[in-house]
Every structure is written in C-alpha cells, then in structure tokens.
Amino acid sequence: MPVTLDTVRELDRRDPLAHFKARFALPEGVLYLDGNSLGAQPLAAREALATTRDQWRDELIKGWNQGWFDAPERLGNLLAPLIGAGPGEVIVTDNITLNLFKLLGYITESRGRVRPVILSEGGNFPTDGYIAQGLCRFARLEHRVLPEGAELADHLDDRVAAVVLSQVNYRTGRLRDMAATTELVHEHGAEIVWDLAHTAGALPVDLHGSGARYAVGCTYKYLNGGPGAPAFLYVHRDHQGGGWQPLSGWHGHAAPFAFDADYAPAPGITRFRTGTHSALSYAPLEASLRLWQEVDMAALRDKSLALSELFRDGLADLLEAEGIADITPPAAERGSQVALIEREHGYAIVQALIARGVIGDYREPGLMRFGFTPLYLSHEDVWQAARHFREVVENREYLEARFKVRSEVT
Amino acid sequence: MPVTLDTVRELDRRDPLAHFKARFALPEGVLYLDGNSLGAQPLAAREALATTRDQWRDELIKGWNQGWFDAPERLGNLLAPLIGAGPGEVIVTDNITLNLFKLLGYITESRGRVRPVILSEGGNFPTDGYIAQGLCRFARLEHRVLPEGAELADHLDDRVAAVVLSQVNYRTGRLRDMAATTELVHEHGAEIVWDLAHTAGALPVDLHGSGARYAVGCTYKYLNGGPGAPAFLYVHRDHQGGGWQPLSGWHGHAAPFAFDADYAPAPGITRFRTGTHSALSYAPLEASLRLWQEVDMAALRDKSLALSELFRDGLADLLEAEGIADITPPAAERGSQVALIEREHGYAIVQALIARGVIGDYREPGLMRFGFTPLYLSHEDVWQAARHFREVVENREYLEARFKVRSEVT
Missing domain, CATH: 3.90.1150.10 (Aspartate Aminotransferase, domain 1)
Structure with a gap:
C-alpha cells in the first residue's frame, strides 16, 4: 500500500x-x-421517525394538517439548494419510474406530440428505459435507444421530443457535462430529463446554471433518506405552466379539498403529485435533508x-x-x-x-x-x-x- | 338517550x-x-417500525434481501383473505390513483382499445375520476361520467371498456351489491374496477364469489396501516396474463436484477409493481395485517x-x-x-x-x-x-x- x-x-x-x-x-x-x-x-432520522410514529398515535387524522400533507413541497425546498434549483422547483414524491412517466408525458403533451420520439440510453439504469417503453407503447409514441457510447448529436433528429439521460452512469460512474449536453439537446429542439440518482448528494449539481429544465432523482442513496425513500422531481419554474401530467390525482389538484368533479392541475410543481403519500417515509428523509443543509x-x-x-x-x-x-x-x-x-x-x-x-x-x-x-x-x-x-x-x-x-x- | x-x-x-x-x-x-x-x-405497528428502522441501520443494503423487496407480494397475500381473494392475486404498492391508472391502462390495452370509453361515477371520491380523466386525455380515450344516482345499465353501451365504481361511497356510506353490479357490467361486455377504499377492513368482501376481476383499495383507513400506507391492487388470477400495464418499471420486470435492456412483464401480479418502494411504509401495515388474520x-x-x-x-x-x-x-x-x-x-x-x-x-x-x-x-x-x-x-x-x-x- x-x-x-x-x-x-x-x-x-x-x-x-x-x-x-x-x-x-x-x-x-x-x-x-x-x-x-x-x-x-x-x-436524526431515527428521532424523526419516532416523532412521526407518535404523531400518528396521538394526533391521528390531524397529523395531515401538522406537516404531513405539505411534506412533498417542504422537502423539495430543502433538497433544491443541493442540486442548484430554487424554491418551488423541486417536489419529493413517488419513485423515479413514476416521475419519469409524468415528465415525459407532460413534455410530449405540452408539445402537442408533433415530435413522437422518446430517446433513452443504452447502458443506463434499466427502469429509465422500461418506463420510456411503457409510455411510448401506451401513448402510441416511438421509443428509441441511444446505443451505449454513441454520440448523442447523431441521434437527435427533428422527431425527437425528449431524451432521458443519467448524469452519472450507475455502472461506470461516468459523469456527463450537464450544461453542454443540455445545450446540445435544446439546440436540436428537444427536451432533456436528467436522472440524478447517482448525482444528488454525491457531488455539486447546478441545474439552473446548466440550463436544465427537467430532472428526477433518488433520495435513498447519497442523500440517506432511508430504504426506498420517495424520489424527487424538478421542473424549472419557467416550464411549470405546460398543462397536465398524465398521472393526475387528487393531491396534484388545484383545490384537493374542494372535491370538484373535474381535475384542474395545481399551480406550480404541486401538479406533479398524484395521491396520498406515506408520511412515515418522509420523516427520516426530512431529518437527513436538514443535515445536508450544513454540508x-x-x-x-x-x-x-x-x-x-x-x-x-x-x-x-x-x-x-x-x-x-x-x-x-x-x-x-x-x-x-x-x-x-x-x-x-x-x-x-x-x-x-x-x-x-x-x-x-x-x-x-x-x-x-x-x-x-x-x-x-x-x-x-x-x-x-x-x-x-x-x-x-x-x-x-x-x-x-x-x-x-x-x-x-x- | x-x-x-x-x-x-x-x-x-x-x-x-x-x-x-x-x-x-x-x-x-x-x-x-x-x-x-x-x-x-x-x-404491533410501533414495534414493527422500530424493527425495520434498526434493520436499515444494522443490515444496510442487505435489508432488501431480508423481507423488504418481497413486501408487496407478502403483504398482498396477507390482505387477500380479508377481501375474498386468493394467493398471488393481491399486491400492496403505490397509491390508489396510480393503481387505477395501471388497471385501466392494462384493461384498455389488452382489449386493443376496440372500446374507447372509461366510465367513472359522479359523487365518487374525486381522485378516481381525476385519474380516469388523465388517462383518457393522455391515451386519446374517451372519459364519461355516470351521473350520481343514475342507473348504471343505462350508461353501458358497446363503447364502454371499463367502469370504475366504489363499493362504498365515501360520503353517504352507501354499499353497492358487488356481485349484481359486476355481472351487469360483464353482461355489457365491459370490465369493472372496484374501489374498495371504504370497504376493506370495514365489512366482509368476497371478490371471487362476486365474480370481480379487478380492484384497488386503501390500507390506511380501516386496515390501520399508517398515514398514507401503500394501497393494494387485485387482479383475478385468470386475468393476469393480459400483457403490459403502462407504468412499467424495474420492480415489475420478469428479471429485475438481470438489468435487461428491454422490459418484460413479470408473471402474475408482480407486473403491477413500478419502482423502488419505501420499506418503512410497509412495516406497520404488515403488523396490522397480521392482527387482521385473527379477526x-x-x-x-x-x-x-x-x-x-x-x-x-x-x-x-x-x-x-x-x-x-x-x-x-x-x-x-x-x-x-x-x-x-x-x-x-x-x-x-x-x-x-x-x-x-x-x-x-x-x-x-x-x-x-x-x-x-x-x-x-x-x-x-x-x-x-x-x-x-x-x-x-x-x-x-x-x-x-x-x-x-x-x-x-x-
């Protein structure tokens, strides 16, 4: 040695x-x-979990008004500075697979499906490709795969609506240049959704500075949120007005407690929520994200x-x-x-x-x-x-x- | 008095x-x-949560091989007898909103979209209608609403692919006859997805005996699984071979750890899983479902x-x-x-x-x-x-x- x-x-x-x-x-x-x-x-995650457990026992239904209901937005705002995002641009909810479906659906819908292709990358963590396949199959879009090691520019034609790339490859650990790649995709008239599963909490990320508009990521790896802690989703504030995301549930409604007959997306990042989330799954993550504020x-x-x-x-x-x-x-x-x-x-x-x-x-x-x-x-x-x-x-x-x-x- | x-x-x-x-x-x-x-x-839920918390600390990644990964199927099998289902017919995963999207997508896809209409009911808990709207908008299907109090038979024409009904209305508490309604819908060549949010753990349910093929439900109400505990999804064993559900993630893959490039749905009910779930959110529910075995x-x-x-x-x-x-x-x-x-x-x-x-x-x-x-x-x-x-x-x-x-x- x-x-x-x-x-x-x-x-x-x-x-x-x-x-x-x-x-x-x-x-x-x-x-x-x-x-x-x-x-x-x-x-601190141990204490936070015990607190929420006792809150369930003691406050019962009132717990939802005592921090549980707003946890997706509150934790999103705690996570935002770690990835170069601003307040109201990040939400903690569901898992990466589901969040990719929401963003890819949102992007293709808001562009009227003029471009029918979703491009995912070979050699990426498989769920990113699987959900792109599922979405394309279901929405009658076209799924293409960027072969591992191929030049992205060679695969961006005018039929590509969105690209899904991991910033850090889960196998090799290779880090992409987020700013350059984002610019390249935008120059070709497409959108890029960044998967930050192996980036968030592993190294500094500057979503805003890189021009990134869409991202998803994981909180149970480097961010220490607990086994299967909820994932995050980022949409740049200028791109939050694009309409519905396909998984439109009551927690993403503009007035969830009005019990309106028709769905209307909530303003801002809240529209990317779906249904009721596990309050217990947010507790350790919140404690961990508070620790991360000191890093x-x-x-x-x-x-x-x-x-x-x-x-x-x-x-x-x-x-x-x-x-x-x-x-x-x-x-x-x-x-x-x-x-x-x-x-x-x-x-x-x-x-x-x-x-x-x-x-x-x-x-x-x-x-x-x-x-x-x-x-x-x-x-x-x-x-x-x-x-x-x-x-x-x-x-x-x-x-x-x-x-x-x-x-x-x- | x-x-x-x-x-x-x-x-x-x-x-x-x-x-x-x-x-x-x-x-x-x-x-x-x-x-x-x-x-x-x-x-027992308090103890179970403490056990899983300590398992995270002590076993770290190995916890996934010690009960976390299989929790959706294991808890589904514990829940099954409470609702008249058999082993391998119920999975505990995600939330009701997402599970409805999966089932409605699965039903319409497996029928080739020959019938384009999804019928949801007025006066039902709103998320059931919201997700039907989202799905129809995204998949270019047609969403219709059964007016509250209307006769279902009058709204079942040969364009209706699937109906979503709650067995117990969340407002009035009115209980539908599951067997008669299921038979009516099947006679009209459509499928019915039962929402059991206010039924499971509230009264005996006999999915098999009622001829029901599809259902979703909630575990944080009568089943005492904890705030926002994961929902369940039921598919009758004879109807599990119908192909993809649209939210196709790695946990629903036939070989999730082979890291294959292409999605292939897992056999049976596992295909309705999406991505990584919160192990902590399953712990109290499992303890509660074990208590329910005695009821x-x-x-x-x-x-x-x-x-x-x-x-x-x-x-x-x-x-x-x-x-x-x-x-x-x-x-x-x-x-x-x-x-x-x-x-x-x-x-x-x-x-x-x-x-x-x-x-x-x-x-x-x-x-x-x-x-x-x-x-x-x-x-x-x-x-x-x-x-x-x-x-x-x-x-x-x-x-x-x-x-x-x-x-x-x-």
Missing part, C-alpha cells in the same frame, strides 16, 4: 467533513462502500475524489498484476464511485469482502462497484477497505465454495 | 371483539370516529352495524328536532359510517366535537361523517360520542366564533 496508515489518519485529522461521521448510526465492524445503493442512517458541497466533492483516488492508488499494482480492469473514469468525469471489472470472480470477490464486513456491490456482468460517501467514510475506512480487498484477492479467499453461488442483490 | 349506559356496558362485556381494543395505541380522552380517514395505531369478519360486520345503529338511535329525536338530515343508508346497504347533513352548521358542529375529543370529519357541502371501527371502538365509546353530539347541538356550542372558520382537513 503506497500510503501509510499514519498518513491517512493525518488526512482524517485535517478533514473538514470528519465531524459528520458521528451524526450517523453505523453498525460496528462494517466498512460501508455501498452508500450509492442505500445510504446509511442519520441519527459544503465543494468540500464534499474534494473529499469524494480524494477517497476514490485513495482506494484506487492502494490497489493499482494489485489490479494490474491480477488483470482486474479499473474502468473508473478520470476525476473530472467521475461521480463518487470506483468501478472494477472481473468477469470470472467479481461476484465471489464482492461476497468475500462482505464476509469481512466490507460492503460493496456487484452488478452483472463482472462489475464490482464501490461507492464513496464523504459524510460517513473516513480516509482510514477507505484505506482499510483497500487492505481487505488486497488480502481477499492475494489470499484467493474468493475461491471458497460459499462465495460462488450468485444471488440477487438490489 | 334511549339506551342506558348500563346497557352499553353490558354489550361491551358480551362483545367477542372487545379484546382487540387493547392491541391499539389510542390517545387518552379521544373518541375516534374517523378511522375511515386514518386508522388508529396497532401497538372474524362476520363478527366485525355485526358489531359495525350495531355501533352505527347505536349512534343513530341515540340521536334520532335530536336530529329530527334540529332538522339535521340522517342520510345513512339502511343496514343492508351501509358501509361502516353514519352520514349527517347540516349545511349551515355542519362544519362548526364537527369542530366543536373535536374540541371535546370526539373526532369525526367534515366534507363539503354540509356532510358530517362518522366512521365506526369495531376493533378499537366500544359500545360505550359510541354512546359517549352520541352524548357529546347531543350536548354540542343542544347547547349551541358550535356557535362559538372559533368554530366558524373553515380549514382544510384531509
């Missing part, structure tokens, strides 16, 4: 974000490099890159000797993860690491994914994780029979 | 469901007649009707004297609520009752709604609630200024 333990401990002493680690409930003996799948639990996003980015580099540097010679490919993009084009490919033993290596308490994840085919979450990972944690990786590989621990059976992991 | 306190206490002593009340966490000094809006909290639904129905009759009998003379209309249907056509109309003072009466700890709710215009939940309401509770109602009205307590301003209550 080229960096010594003394060195990483010194890095931790000088780390301006080090104090956040004590704000998380982390299990003993675990080095958690899977915060890009499910974020760890903020201590310096530039310092977060610095530490994120320092951690991923520390991990890669600690393993570079081993990976080369073992023929394990490090496909992690260079720092400027990287999200907050390291991606290694070992087609034969990748799954077993990840399982052997888990047996040692080092949690990463595995995605077919051959991808070992390690996420770096600067709020609760120290430099020493990452150094130790690299040491475990080295020992697992050098000692061939992954060849044990119990690591050879593949199972499903989300 | 025609019935004495001694009498109702004797009824409680003989009540076979009386023991369930101790299984709920009920606030002191509250008589809760709004379990038809939000059910009270089972004690004799026939005894529940008997007690439900006894309680609503007790309330009405206790107020009959007063209502007549005061000109307050009791529009509660006769027992055989009643859900589990009492509906009173007082257009001028209804809102203020409900507020004055709330000030006394008697929680009912108010819906414009003029409707005072009182729900009867046999698991945690005693005969004495209902007798005392009627006494409070009498005193509020006889003493004109509702004329106090503080009860005159209307606010939004879900």
Whole structure:
C-alpha cells in the first residue's frame, strides 16, 4: 500500500467533513462502500421517525394538517439548494419510474406530440428505459435507444421530443457535462430529463446554471433518506405552466379539498403529485435533508475524489498484476464511485469482502462497484477497505465454495 | 338517550371483539370516529417500525434481501383473505390513483382499445375520476361520467371498456351489491374496477364469489396501516396474463436484477409493481395485517352495524328536532359510517366535537361523517360520542366564533 496508515489518519485529522461521521448510526465492524445503493442512517432520522410514529398515535387524522400533507413541497425546498434549483422547483414524491412517466408525458403533451420520439440510453439504469417503453407503447409514441457510447448529436433528429439521460452512469460512474449536453439537446429542439440518482448528494449539481429544465432523482442513496425513500422531481419554474401530467390525482389538484368533479392541475410543481403519500417515509428523509443543509458541497466533492483516488492508488499494482480492469473514469468525469471489472470472480470477490464486513456491490456482468460517501467514510475506512480487498484477492479467499453461488442483490 | 349506559356496558362485556381494543395505541380522552380517514395505531405497528428502522441501520443494503423487496407480494397475500381473494392475486404498492391508472391502462390495452370509453361515477371520491380523466386525455380515450344516482345499465353501451365504481361511497356510506353490479357490467361486455377504499377492513368482501376481476383499495383507513400506507391492487388470477400495464418499471420486470435492456412483464401480479418502494411504509401495515388474520369478519360486520345503529338511535329525536338530515343508508346497504347533513352548521358542529375529543370529519357541502371501527371502538365509546353530539347541538356550542372558520382537513 503506497500510503501509510499514519498518513491517512493525518488526512482524517485535517478533514473538514470528519465531524459528520458521528451524526450517523453505523453498525460496528462494517466498512460501508455501498452508500450509492442505500445510504446509511442519520441519527436524526431515527428521532424523526419516532416523532412521526407518535404523531400518528396521538394526533391521528390531524397529523395531515401538522406537516404531513405539505411534506412533498417542504422537502423539495430543502433538497433544491443541493442540486442548484430554487424554491418551488423541486417536489419529493413517488419513485423515479413514476416521475419519469409524468415528465415525459407532460413534455410530449405540452408539445402537442408533433415530435413522437422518446430517446433513452443504452447502458443506463434499466427502469429509465422500461418506463420510456411503457409510455411510448401506451401513448402510441416511438421509443428509441441511444446505443451505449454513441454520440448523442447523431441521434437527435427533428422527431425527437425528449431524451432521458443519467448524469452519472450507475455502472461506470461516468459523469456527463450537464450544461453542454443540455445545450446540445435544446439546440436540436428537444427536451432533456436528467436522472440524478447517482448525482444528488454525491457531488455539486447546478441545474439552473446548466440550463436544465427537467430532472428526477433518488433520495435513498447519497442523500440517506432511508430504504426506498420517495424520489424527487424538478421542473424549472419557467416550464411549470405546460398543462397536465398524465398521472393526475387528487393531491396534484388545484383545490384537493374542494372535491370538484373535474381535475384542474395545481399551480406550480404541486401538479406533479398524484395521491396520498406515506408520511412515515418522509420523516427520516426530512431529518437527513436538514443535515445536508450544513454540508459544503465543494468540500464534499474534494473529499469524494480524494477517497476514490485513495482506494484506487492502494490497489493499482494489485489490479494490474491480477488483470482486474479499473474502468473508473478520470476525476473530472467521475461521480463518487470506483468501478472494477472481473468477469470470472467479481461476484465471489464482492461476497468475500462482505464476509469481512466490507460492503460493496456487484452488478452483472463482472462489475464490482464501490461507492464513496464523504459524510460517513473516513480516509482510514477507505484505506482499510483497500487492505481487505488486497488480502481477499492475494489470499484467493474468493475461491471458497460459499462465495460462488450468485444471488440477487438490489 | 334511549339506551342506558348500563346497557352499553353490558354489550361491551358480551362483545367477542372487545379484546382487540387493547392491541391499539389510542390517545387518552379521544373518541375516534374517523378511522375511515386514518386508522388508529396497532401497538404491533410501533414495534414493527422500530424493527425495520434498526434493520436499515444494522443490515444496510442487505435489508432488501431480508423481507423488504418481497413486501408487496407478502403483504398482498396477507390482505387477500380479508377481501375474498386468493394467493398471488393481491399486491400492496403505490397509491390508489396510480393503481387505477395501471388497471385501466392494462384493461384498455389488452382489449386493443376496440372500446374507447372509461366510465367513472359522479359523487365518487374525486381522485378516481381525476385519474380516469388523465388517462383518457393522455391515451386519446374517451372519459364519461355516470351521473350520481343514475342507473348504471343505462350508461353501458358497446363503447364502454371499463367502469370504475366504489363499493362504498365515501360520503353517504352507501354499499353497492358487488356481485349484481359486476355481472351487469360483464353482461355489457365491459370490465369493472372496484374501489374498495371504504370497504376493506370495514365489512366482509368476497371478490371471487362476486365474480370481480379487478380492484384497488386503501390500507390506511380501516386496515390501520399508517398515514398514507401503500394501497393494494387485485387482479383475478385468470386475468393476469393480459400483457403490459403502462407504468412499467424495474420492480415489475420478469428479471429485475438481470438489468435487461428491454422490459418484460413479470408473471402474475408482480407486473403491477413500478419502482423502488419505501420499506418503512410497509412495516406497520404488515403488523396490522397480521392482527387482521385473527379477526372474524362476520363478527366485525355485526358489531359495525350495531355501533352505527347505536349512534343513530341515540340521536334520532335530536336530529329530527334540529332538522339535521340522517342520510345513512339502511343496514343492508351501509358501509361502516353514519352520514349527517347540516349545511349551515355542519362544519362548526364537527369542530366543536373535536374540541371535546370526539373526532369525526367534515366534507363539503354540509356532510358530517362518522366512521365506526369495531376493533378499537366500544359500545360505550359510541354512546359517549352520541352524548357529546347531543350536548354540542343542544347547547349551541358550535356557535362559538372559533368554530366558524373553515380549514382544510384531509
């Protein structure tokens, strides 16, 4: 290991974000490099959940007037500054799949379907393509796929209404240039919906500064909102007057308690709500988003890159000797993860690491994914994780029979 | 009051469901007649929520393999016997609005849109009409409304593909004959989607015995799953092979962890899942559904009707004297609520009752709604609630200024 333990401990002493680690409930003996799948639990989230649980018991139906009903907008406003959005531009609701359906439906409807094509990207997280397929099939639109690695410009003709792209690829961690890509799509007369699942809370995002009009994203990964916490949806304020979104339910109505016979979309971002949401699912996320208000996003980015580099540097010679490919993009084009490919033993290596308490994840085919979450990972944690990786590989621990059976992991 | 306190206490002593009340966490000094809006909290729900919270902390991503991922199907199978469905026919997911969109889209698609009309009913809970409007607008179908009180048969022509009806009306509490109505709709070559929001957990339901093929419903009312707990969706096993539902996300895919490029619907009821769900929102509902396994639904129905009759009998003379209309249907056509109309003072009466700890709710215009939940309401509770109602009205307590301003209550 080229960096010594003394060195990483010194890095931790000088780390301006080090104090956040004590704000998380982390299990003993675990080095958690899977915060890009499910974020760890903020201590404040535990309290918030207990508060809402007791509010249900004590206030019963009155709880809806005591913060539950407005949670989608209130949490959206807490999330907005983390992604470069303004008040009233973000709402926390439903899941990414549903939010993509709403935005793609809203965009195609408000443009009168003059352009019939939705373009999703090969190699993106599959649900983005699945819901584009579902929408196109149902609305008699045309679904096209941008092949992985292809030039976007070559696939933007005058039939493309909307493009769905992830800013950070879930497999490779590759980061797109949001401003340049948004400009390119707009120049071709189309709209782009950004999927920020692996961006929000992982690095600074500037939706406004990038000219972005539409985005969705996830709150249970880097934002630490809890397992399956509700997703978010962003629409630039200048593009909120475009009419209906197809999933028009009572919580998105202009006057939900008037019980009018006909639907009328609420003004602003509220029209993207559907029906009644789980109050309990918002409580831990709200506590986590309040913690996030204290985070310096530039310092977060610095530490994120320092951690991923520390991990890669600690393993570079081993990976080369073992023929394990490090496909992690260079720092400027990287999200907050390291991606290694070992087609034969990748799954077993990840399982052997888990047996040692080092949690990463595995995605077919051959991808070992390690996420770096600067709020609760120290430099020493990452150094130790690299040491475990080295020992697992050098000692061939992954060849044990119990690591050879593949199972499903989300 | 025609019935004495001694009498109702004797009824409680003989009540076979009386023991369930101790299984709920009920606030002191509250008589809760709004379990038809939000059910009270089972004690076991508190423990279940704490368990899932700690599972997030301790197991992190592994929690998805320890019961979180399969919760929609597992809870669906727990719910099925309460509504006369079989294993694999019910899934707990998303909300009613979204589940209606899925079913209406699925029905129209699987029929090739030969019939273009979706019929929803006037006077139903508005979101059922709103989502039918959204779907028709988006899919270029035709939305029609069955006027309140009209004969369904008169509105079933050969252009109607699907009808959405509530089994119990949320305002009046009127109960439809599910078997006869289902048969009528099928005879006209259409499908019917039943909304069981005010039925499930309120009275016995026999979906199979009634010939019903499609239904949705709510778990946060009579089923006590927690504020905004996920909704359910039922499809008869013989009708699960009809292809895609429009909200096709990765959790509804045949192989969600294969990360295939193209969507392929999962076999069976799983195809009605969309994306990642909140594990925390399922925990209290699962605990509540386990409690429900112990409930004799026939005894529940008997007690439900006894309680609503007790309330009405206790107020009959007063209502007549005061000109307050009791529009509660006769027992055989009643859900589990009492509906009173007082257009001028209804809102203020409900507020004055709330000030006394008697929680009912108010819906414009003029409707005072009182729900009867046999698991945690005693005969004495209902007798005392009627006494409070009498005193509020006889003493004109509702004329106090503080009860005159209307606010939004879900």
